[in-house]
Amino acid sequence: MGLSHFSIINAHDDVKVVGVCDSSGYILDVLGKYTGVQTYTDAGKMLESSDVEAAVISTPSKFHAPMVRDCLERGIHVFCEKPFCLDPADSRALAALAQERGLVTQVGYHNRHLSTFREAKRLLENKALGRVTHVLGEAYGPVVLKPKGGTWRSKKNEGGGALYDYAAHPADLMTWYFGRPESVSGTVLGKVLSSETEDEVYTTVKWSNGISGQLSVNWSDESERKMTTRVSIWGTNGKIVVDRQEIRVYLRAADQALSDYPNGWTVRYTTELTGEVDFYVRGEEYSAQLDTWVNRIARQDIQGEADFYQSSVTDELLFAIINSADGALRTLEGADETVRGDTSGEPGFWDRLKQRRRGRGFKVA
Amino acid sequence: MDNLLFGDNQFFGVNHMSEDKARAQAMRFQSTDAIMSVLDDAYDAGVTTFMCTTHDRISDIADRVRQNPDRYDRQSFYPCMPYAHKYSNAMAEAGIFGAIKQFLPDGGFLDAAMRGGRSLATKDIEGIITLLVDSEMKMFSGLDTPVVFLQNVVVDFLLGMGFNDAFRIFADHVSAKYGAEPGFITMNMPRLLDSLDAVGIGNPIVCSNINKLGFRMSGGIESYLDSLENRRFRAIAMSIFASGAIGPYEAIEWVASLPNIESIVFGASSRANIESTVELVRKFWPAR
Numbered sequence: 001m002g003l004s005h006f007s008i009i010n011a012h013d014d015v016k017v018v019g020v021c022d023s024s025g026y027i028l029d030v031l032g033k034y035t036g037v038q039t040y041t042d043a044g045k046m047l048e049s050s051d052v053e054a055a056v057i058s059t060p061s062k063f064h065a066p067m068v069r070d071c072l073e074r075g076i077h078v079f080c081e082k083p084f085c086l087d088p089a090d091s092r093a094l095a096a097l098a099q100e101r102g103l104v105t106q107v108g109y110h111n112r113h114l115s116t117f118r119e120a121k122r123l124l125e126n127k128a129l130g131r132v133t134h135v136l137g138e139a140y141g142p143v144v145l146k147p148k149g150g151t152w153r154s155k156k157n158e159g160g161g162a163l164y165d166y167a168a169h170p171a172d173l174m175t176w177y178f179g180r181p182e183s184v185s186g187t188v189l190g191k192v193l194s195s196e197t198e199d200e201v202y203t204t205v206k207w208s209n210g211i212s213g214q215l216s217v218n219w220s221d222e223s224e225r226k227m228t229t230r231v232s233i234w235g236t237n238g239k240i241v242v243d244r245q246e247i248r249v250y251l252r253a254a255d256q257a258l259s260d261y262p263n264g265w266t267v268r269y270t271t272e273l274t275g276e277v278d279f280y281v282r283g284e285e286y287s288a289q290l291d292t293w294v295n296r297i298a299r300q301d302i303q304g305e306a307d308f309y310q311s312s313v314t315d316e317l318l319f320a321i322i323n324s325a326d327g328a329l330r331t332l333e334g335a336d337e338t339v340r341g342d343t344s345g346e347p348g349f350w351d352r353l354k355q356r357r358r359g360r361g362f363k364v365a
Numbered sequence: 366m367d368n369l370l371f372g373d374n375q376f377f378g379v380n381h382m383s384e385d386k387a388r389a390q391a392m393r394f395q396s397t398d399a400i401m402s403v404l405d406d407a408y409d410a411g412v413t414t415f416m417c418t419t420h421d422r423i424s425d426i427a428d429r430v431r432q433n434p435d436r437y438d439r440q441s442f443y444p445c446m447p448y449a450h451k452y453s454n455a456m457a458e459a460g461i462f463g464a465i466k467q468f469l470p471d472g473g474f475l476d477a478a479m480r481g482g483r484s485l486a487t488k489d490i491e492g493i494i495t496l497l498v499d500s501e502m503k504m505f506s507g508l509d510t511p512v513v514f515l516q517n518v519v520v521d522f523l524l525g526m527g528f529n530d531a532f533r534i535f536a537d538h539v540s541a542k543y544g545a546e547p548g549f550i551t552m553n554m555p556r557l558l559d560s561l562d563a564v565g566i567g568n569p570i571v572c573s574n575i576n577k578l579g580f581r582m583s584g585g586i587e588s589y590l591d592s593l594e595n596r597r598f599r600a601i602a603m604s605i606f607a608s609g610a611i612g613p614y615e616a617i618e619w620v621a622s623l624p625n626i627e628s629i630v631f632g633a634s635s636r637a638n639i640e641s642t643v644e645l646v647r648k649f650w651p652a653r
Contacts (some may be wrong), residue, residue: 007525011556030490035527225378225391226450246383269382271580271610280552280583281521287583 002058003027004281005081009056009290010035011279014298019046043067052076054297056290058108061159065090072097077104079293083168084311086159088319088333091312098308106293106304107311109172111229111244113288115273117173120231120242123249124177126257129235135178135205135213137170141227143219147193161197163189163322167217169229171321172306172314174205174213177233180313182208184320185329192220203321215321244285245270366414366512366570369646370443371407371639372603372632373417376400381581382608390634397425406636408440410643416443416572416630418516421451424504431507441509445550446501449518465493494531495538502543512570513539514548521552524560533564546570550603552581555588558596568597572630575602577611577619593625601628613638613645621649 002022010017021040022028028039040046047055047070054077057067065085071078072094084107085091098105111117124132143165175181183206190200199220205213219227230243238251249266260266277287289306296304303309316332324330374380378391394400404415404426417423423444430437452464502513515535523531536547547570551557554573561569575593579586581604593600602623605616620629629646633639 003526004522007522010527011525011553031526033487034490034530037527225387228384243384245381246385269608269610271382271578271607274580276579276581276585277583279521279525279556280581281525282518284581 002056004286005056005058005079005290006031006037007281008279008287009294010037012290012294013278014294018050018052021046044070047071047074047076054078054104054294057081061086061164065094068094069097072101072103075101075103077293077297079106079108079290081108082172082311082314083107083159083164083318084308084315086164086315086319088312088315091308091315095308095312099302102300102302104293104297104300104302104304105308106289106296107306107308107314108289109169109176109306109311109314110283110285110289111169111173112176112305113285113292114244114270115275115284116242116244116247116268116270117231119247119268119273120233120240121177123240123258123261124233126255128237128249128251128255128258128261129233129240130237132178132211132233132235134234135174135211136232137174137213137215137229138231139166139170139217139219139227139229140221141166141219141224142222143227144193144199145220145222147195161189161194162199162217162219163201163318166219166227167201167215167321168314168318169227170215170217170231171317172311173229173231174215175313175317176306176310177231178207178211178213180207181205181213181317181320181332183329183331184317184324186327187321187324187330188327189322189325192218194220201321203324205317244283247273366599366601366628367412368628368650369412369643370414370416370601370628370630371404371412372630373415373420373423375632375634376403377418377420377422380608381604382610386609393634397422397429400426401429403634403636403639407633407639408437410636410639412639412643413439414441414443416445416514418448419444419446419501419504420448427504427508441511442505443512443514443548444502444505444510445514445516445548446498447516447519449516465497490531491534494534495542498535498538499542510543510545512548513543513545514550514570514572517550517552520549520557524551524553524557527560529560529564532561532566536566536569548572548601553583554600555584555592555596558592558598561598568599570599570601572601572603574604574607575600575620575623575626576605576607577616578607580604580607580610590623593623598625600626601630602626603630605629605631613642617642617645618649621646 006020009015017037019038019040020031021043023041025041028041031037032039055071056079057064058081059067061083064080068078068080085094184203187203189198192199199218201215201217203215205215228243233240237253241248246267246269249261251261251263254261254263274284277284277291279287292305320330320332375390376394378387380387380390430440539545539547549557549569550572552574554571557571574581575589582589602620605620606613620626631642633642
């Protein structure tokens with residue numbers, strides 16, 4: 001999806017793309033010739049060659065950790081595609097490094113920028129469902145429909161497979177809504193058509209406050225026209241079912257603070273909930289997530305939706321799932337380590353950053 | 366162009382508001398007969414232009430129309446290419462060039478162009494774009510296709526990158542080879558007008574969301590209204606009901622009050638809805 005990131009961020013009024021790096025010389029040739037952007041095949045050379053303030057990293061997942069580290073060490077803000085890091089120890093270390101350097105980070109969990117999923121978040125924060133008892137996170141779609149695949153997505157050790165590609169989305173919504181789970185169990189990583197990687201992910205998730213959850217994912221489901229992500233949440237006061245287009249809420253007793261949700265069913269659609277974006281390629285959420293990150297950089301706002309700290313919790317959940325393929329109970333690691341440290345940053349850092357500012361220039365890798 | 370064009374989202378499980386509605390429609394229109402019966406209703410109501418994606422199933426529709434030239438003597442098609450999911454699924458599986466190769470009628474062209482690691486020349490890019498257009502147009506052979514559209518996913522992707530030359534290559538090819546006018550679908554209409562201007566495509570046919578809610582009118586409804594008022598182009602309004610969020614009366618009354626709109630494209634699944642839309646357009650656009 002690197003090219004669509006390039007398209008979206010290149011169209012952003014506050015951003016100048018100063019370089020694109022890719023391993024395909026053909027793509028770079030075409031981009032250079034027809035869009036005039038400076039191109040590189042070596043990310044290090046790109047970062048050295050001109051003033052870079054921020055980078056978008058959209059590579060196979062196994063390269064995320066070293067590339068993100070390189071950028072952070074050079075004082076560059078980072079947007080990284082999901083999943084953030086395959087090893088949550090890297091995720092935590094990089095989150096800490098970014099905070100220490102006062103850099104603005106974000107991971108491409110675009111569902112957090114969809115109006116329907118945000119509305120569910122708002123309702124949960126207002127305790128609309130009372131005490132939540134259970135959450136079901138689902139994702140289905142037509143990715144692997146034939147018994148082979150030639151890209152890195154079909155290679156397990158490169159972060160391919162339905163877990164990192166598909167399950168990451170509902171898993172992230174679950175950690176966004178309810179925080180770090182305590183454990184996973186009963187995991188099934190099933191194969192439908194792939195030989196190396198899983199096409200199905202089923203697991204039971206538990207939180208320390210008593211919430212239980214289930215994840216149900218299948219990317220060999222041809223009945224779906226495209227990826228469908230849905231979260232259903234049950235609580236003592238009702239239920240929420242939310243997907244990218246609509247939110248359906250059933251409340252036993254309406255809450256005065258949520259006057260637009262009476263007793264019984266309320267259905268609201270994306271057409272009503274979604275604000276416009278400045279530039280649209282393939283869904284408001286893809287534009288909104290990059291715009292959010294750019295605006296956070298402008299405000300030097302190092303804490304935000306799907307920043308490295310938040311995303312490392314999702315990485316821990318995915319890591320626990322992949323390491324519980326035998327179905328046994330597995331406790332999430334790093335619970336104590338991923339507590340966000342002091343967020344005041346180094347004194348004088350912003351002053352240094354301001355001196356360093358040279359107008360906005362973004363490099364896209 | 367007619368003032369009412371018939372769209373095809375409803376036939377292929379596309380609904381921008383509800384996944385349930387989309388699924389129900391996909392089930393209802395599994396058979397070509399079910400689609401043909403609605404198309405017949407549209408045709409008989411005087412809506413004889415079918416603006417459709419190059420979805421595989423459209424080739425069955427095209428066959429039916431070719432087989433019954435008397436029944437469909439006024440039927441014309443506005444192909445909208447490509448059907449993007451076809452490409453994006455292939456791209457996830459085979460990478461960008463693998464996907465292009467799958468859809469080129471002659472995969473050898475790309476191999477030849479890329480052989481020896483030399484860079485792709487301008488003529489290679491033109492060759493790839495025109496071959497892709499030809500492969501999408503094949504299903505419409507022998508049918509009336511006076512306007513050929515580039516789909517919004519591709520238009521807006523190229524627009525963001527600043528790859529404006531591709532618009533020129535597309536426009537030149539569809540007019541030279543198919544005698545058709547080029548059309549462009551976009552979610553970023555004001556910005557696209559600037560880019561088409563930049564490559565000298567004058568008075569272009571541009572189809573974009575135009576609805577009272579401002580749904581998916583990127584850059585803001587005001588900038589759209591300003592473009593309709595002040596820019597020279599042939600506007601087609603789509604998503605005027607915002608996928609059902611705006612009632613038909615209110616939606617059409619509002620669109621009809623705007624300047625410079627040449628056509629409305631709409632989708633409907635029943636004879637009653639087609640006829641009431643035709644009625645409303647007649648009422649609010651009496652001059653047409």
